[in-house]
Amino acid sequence: MFEAAELGRTLDKDIYKKELPDLRAELLQIQQELLGCNFPVLVLISGVDGAGKGEMVNQLHEWMDPRHLETTAFDAPTDEEKERPHFWRYWRALPPKGKIGIHFSSWYSDPITQKVEGKIADHDLEAYLSRINILEKMLVDDGVLLIKLWLHLGKKHYKERIKSLAADPKTAWRVTQKNIDNIKVYDSFREVAEITLTQTSTGQAPWIIVEGYDANYRSLTVGRLLRDMIRKRMDTDPRVLVSPGMDWSSKAVDKTTLLDFVDLEKSLGKKEYLEQLTHYQAHLSELARKAHKNKISTVMALEGWDAAGKGGMIRRIIHALDARHYRVIPVAAPTDEEKARHYLWRFWRHLQRGGHFTIFDRTWYGRVLVERIEGYAREDEWIRAYQEINEFEEELTEHGIVLMKYWLHxxxxxxxxxxxxxxxxxxxxxxxxxxxxxxxxxxxxxAMAIADMVERTSTRHAPWDIIEGNDKRYARVRALQLLCERLEKVL
Amino acid sequence: MFEAAELGRTLDKDIYKKELPDLRAELLQIQQELLGCNFPVLVLISGVDGAGKGEMVNQLHEWMDPRHLETTAFDAPTDEEKERPHFWRYWRALPPKGKIGIHFSSWYSDPITQKVEGKIADHDLEAYLSRINILEKMLVDDGVLLIKLWLHLGKKHYKERIKSLAADPKTAWRVTQKNIDNIKVYDSFREVAEITLTQTSTGQAPWIIVEGYDANYRSLTVGRLLRDMIRKRMDTDPRVLVSPGMDWSSKAVDKTTLLDFVDLEKSLGKKEYLEQLTHYQAHLSELARKAHKNKISTVMALEGWDAAGKGGMIRRIIHALDARHYRVIPVAAPTDEEKARHYLWRFWRHLQRGGHFTIFDRTWYGRVLVERIEGYAREDEWIRAYQEINEFEEELTEHGIVLMKYWLHxxxxxxxxxxxxxxxxxxxxxxxxxxxxxxxxxxxxxAMAIADMVERTSTRHAPWDIIEGNDKRYARVRALQLLCERLEKVL
Known part of the structure; x- marks a missing residue:
């Protein structure tokens, strides 16, 4: 895979000089046009240490308009990042439509480094990469132009580069012990990289390998690539980009859905209600305190028919919580900053810190309910949303978040x-x-959409609870009870 | 000051029960109307430990619609917060128009605690409180309805409360060593609180002291207060709220401004230019590396005439920087999330982490330039903006940020x-x-507006540099030189 990028390719200085002015003008022109386009460009930069990734990105910033180009480097996560699911930090840095974002040390850094250092097993790497594939598919499906660049350097050239940097007093400071150690692990790094690139070079987001030996060669190559890929995407009829959805016809032979089997006769007398309400609220209060202490977060996704009583239920739940440790998020029309990004972005951004409750009053399920029914989302969009949502929720639960999903019926x-x-x-x-x-x-x-939703998104890690809601008292107590039971299990 | 709130006031349970349903209905009604109003409500909660601040806020959340009420508690700052100026964490939590935000342990916590613990001197406290007054004035002037509540408890009642909490096995866990220590420092706490409240009970944002001894009393009192204050504000003709601006007539007897004294003949030959450019870029590169290592941030505020060459200047500066450590912020029309807050909010939010450069291509000075000239800001708004901007910049420089302000002429x-x-x-x-x-x-x-701007905002901690720009080469080198000189001083 890497052989063609270990040749020590160089570019003649005259060719470089000759081509550069036009390339720069074209890149600026493209950036200008992109501002009016309905998609963002996300460039992931990975590769071999010493292959000139930093220099190359700096070069791009100089050539292009740095006001519409945002580079984010992901070093050690901050404490605010550590308290959220793994991918939160990448989501928060996604570029809006019309702009170019460069992710340095992107989501590929962790798995590769950890595998090379022997901290994770083969199947862990594989699981991680599958997750990346799903995430990337999600972004690409949403319209993101995803460009993945691998800057490469053969072992011989890598050694040479480190030596020559170390020899020059002006650059010697740049050589760290890590660089020297990397010589020793070069072979295993190359192997892990090959596995990674093979498994994640998907149709929607293939890797592009660029040899990093020569500065002019790599810069011009990357500059051309960006120009051509963005231009091509701009010239593509957007209808072609719609991935064909599966044929969505209900398998049911009648119109009965699982909702018809919900026992809406369930009820509670007033005295019983007050007793149980007090009991569960006291219990929840204790559990929430413990969860806060242990930094275990809870996300509640509340859905239900209009007037099903979500508001009253929320009030009974928060009665047991400390106002400093929860946030109720009413899901209304997206703001313009939200509209400029993937539809899940506006939910990611509201995830609270460790030990807090995030209570969504209506949720990401709007995609497969109101947006489906009212036609706000295209068919292919809401059909693929089931998988996207499952993936999103799995990321929450994998982080240790307690996720409750209630359909109030x-x-x-x-x-x-x-x-x-x-x-x-x-x-x-x-x-x-x-x-x-x-x-x-x-x-x-x-009703049909709800049935589809429950069928396709009630997963092992994030099951739905259908709450019988004709009797408000029963519903409130039931919601508290289910929440307590789940918290008990994890605490 | 506190005597009237140390009486052990209680509220008859029947009165409470009788009034509550109406109060709740009114609060909900007000919240609903507020959503359509052009101002946010910010409630600061401070007071004596044990006075029921937490319970009271929880109570409000239950009474009101928690979806439009956001409580933020400011505990120890996160590392992302520590790397920004002190007030950054409060700015990021400001509620948007139409919503109510509650700040728990607000900007009053630090100064009071530090003074009580003897960590700061009298004049430090005073300086801090003046700063708070300016911040609060800024918010109120912008339309924020600021409600400052002090929940109080006399020493005797405080002791009683701690004892009774400790005696009950159900609440004993809530009593910490800190609570017990607080008994000893009660008197000095009360004294510092009195100084603080006296100095910050301004016309635009007076303190309201509520006795916290009895739960019903304090909840009903606060509920009524919120209802009445928000209602009153809604019923006020917005024109009355405009603080009368000073009479703004130029003192100059002729139309000459300082810009007429700028020597635009300054220029550099090509050879000289290339030499100096290379020299300063190399130097800046080194300084920036050092700044990054020492976590010293730089903010560059770039203003200038249209076509003055800001873009080219930015490109020459970033040539010396690492793309991972700076962000260029183009200041365009505000997004709807930005429009819903104070005009400085959209600049606060872009401040980068420690050791990074934030380069603003056009800045907060738009308020006193284009917004003044085109009438986008009212006269009283742009007139008071000078002080607001000075304050903002002082907060940056106090945090140790290197602030450069260039007018490219x-x-x-x-x-x-x-x-x-x-x-x-x-x-x-x-x-x-x-x-x-x-x-x-x-x-x-x-030209007149620029002269006013420079005169009123070129301060000791944040001076303006007027860069002679008719010769692009000279201007670029000059910009680099000034930046290097300033960085050298602090590194």
Whole structure:
């Protein structure tokens, strides 16, 4: 794989000088046009130590307009990053549409380094790389132009480079013990890199290997690559980019869904309710304290029919929590900063620190519910969202986050009764709008979408709980009980 | 000051029960209306340990709609926070318009605690409090409804409370050694608190002291306060809120400004230029490395006439920097998240981590330049902006940030020549728009505004450098030279 990049290629200085002015003008022109385009460019830079990655990126910044080019280097994670799932730091640095982001020491650094140092096994590496493939597919599907560059250097040239840097008093400071040690592990590094590149050179995001031996050669090569790849993408009809979705026809022979099997008769008497409410709230309060102490975070994803009682349920839950340790996130229309990125970005950004609760009032499931039904998302978008969501949730749970997903269920008659009741109470009137009645007319479509959602996203690590909601008292106690049970298991 | 809040006031349970339903309905109603209002509410909670601050805030969250209420507790700063100026963490947590933010352990915690512990002197406390006054004035002037609540408890009641908590096995865990120690320092705490409250009870943001002895009393009092203060603010004609600006008439008897005294004849020959450019870039490269190692950050505020050559200057500067350690921030129209907050928020948020360069291509000075000239900011807004900006910059420099402010100056003929030249180069055509020609017509107005700006914001800690820019070569070298000189001084 790397043979062609270990030849010591150089570029004639005259060719370089001749081509450079045009290349720079073209890159600037492209950046300017990109500002008006509906996709971001994400460049991942990896490769062999000493292959000139830093110099090359600096060069790009000089050639291009640095105001629309953001380079992020991922060194040791900060404590705010450590308290979130692994990929959080990469998500927060994703470039918005119209801009170019360069990720230095991207999500490939950790797995390669750890494998070379013998800290993880083969299957760990493989699992990690599969996860990367899913993440990259998610980004590419969303329109990100992903360019993955591997700057390479053969062993002989690597040794030479370190020696020559060390020999020159002006550059000797750049040579660290790490560089010298890297000579010894070069072969195993090369092997792990080959495995990594092979497994992650997917159709949607292939690796491009560039020999880093000669500064002019590597800079001009990368400059041309960026120019050509961005230009090609701009010239591509966006319809071609839509990955064909599977044929989505319901397998069910009738219109019955799992929701029809929910026992909505369940209820609690007032006395029982107050007893159990107090009991579970006290218990939750204790568990939450312990979770905070142990820095175990909880994410609650709350979905349900309009007027199902999410608000009242949230109030009963937070009664047991400390206001300093939770945040309720109402999911409304995205801001323009959110619209400029992948739809999951706006959920990633709200994840709270270690030991905190993040309570989403409506969630990322909007993608496969309202966006599906109302046509805000294309069919291929909502169809692939199931996998994207599963992946997102797996990242949360892998980090040790307790993830609760509630569908608060009521039936159609109960909903109507509640709409009418709300219209009688002045401070609740704002809660009922024409939209609520419109949504109601599409009840059956929603029921089907909910059934699909539960079927495809109730996973081992993140199961759905359907909460019987016709009786508010029962629903509130049930929500508390389920939360307590789950917290107990992990604490 | 605190006598009236050390009486052990209680509230009759029946009164509480009777009033509560209406109060809650009103609070919800107000929150709903607030969403459509053009101001945020910021509630600062301070007070005596054990006065029920946490319980009271939890209570508010339960009464109100927790989706539009964000409580932030400021514990020990994270490493990302430590690498920025002191107030950065508070700025990042400011609520947007239409929402309520509660700051727990707000900017008052540090000064009070440090004074009580004898870590700072009287004049340090005073300086800190003046700074708070300026910050609060800035927020209030911008429309923030600032509510400062001090929950109090007399010494006798404090002792009682700690004892009774410790006696009950269910609450004993809440009593820490710190609480017990606080009994000993109660008197000095009370004294420092009195000084603090006296000095910061300003017209625009007075303190409100609430006795915290009885849960019902304090909750109902605070609930009523919020209701009444927000309601009153909603009912106030916004024109009344505009603080009368000073009369702004130029003192100058002629139209000459300091810009007329800039020697635009300064220039460099090509050979000299290349020599000096190389020299200063090499020097800067070394200094930047050292700054990064020592975690000293640099903020560059670049302003200048259209076509003055900021872009080319930036490119010569970043040539000497590592792309991983700087960010160029182009200041364009604010996003909707930015528009929902104080105009300085969008600059605060871009401050990079320790050891990094943040290069602003156009800056917060837009407030007193384009916003003043074009009328985007009201007169009282841009007039008070000078002080706000000075304060902002002082916070940067106090944190140890190296702050460079360049006005890149050219004359009117030179500008026209450059416009014409740019129109000839395809990839630079986008840089010249009708707006540039329109701005040009207001050259004299801008010149006056620039002179005012330099006069009022060239401070000891953050002086302006006017860079003679008719000769691009001279300007670039000069910019590098000034930067190197300043870095040398601090490194």
């Amino acid at each position: 009521i039936d159609k008659d109960e909903q109507l009764a509640r709409f009418k009741a709300r219209e009688q109470i002045s401070y609740k009137q704002h809660k009922i709008t024409d939209e609520d009645y419109r949504n109601r007319e599409r009840w059956d479509d929603y | 050219i004359d009117k003929d030179e500008q026209l020549a450059r416009f014409k030249a740019r129109e000839q180069i395809s990839y630079k055509q986008h840089k010249i728009t009708d707006e540039d020609y329109r701005n040009r017509e207001r050259w004299d107005d801008y």
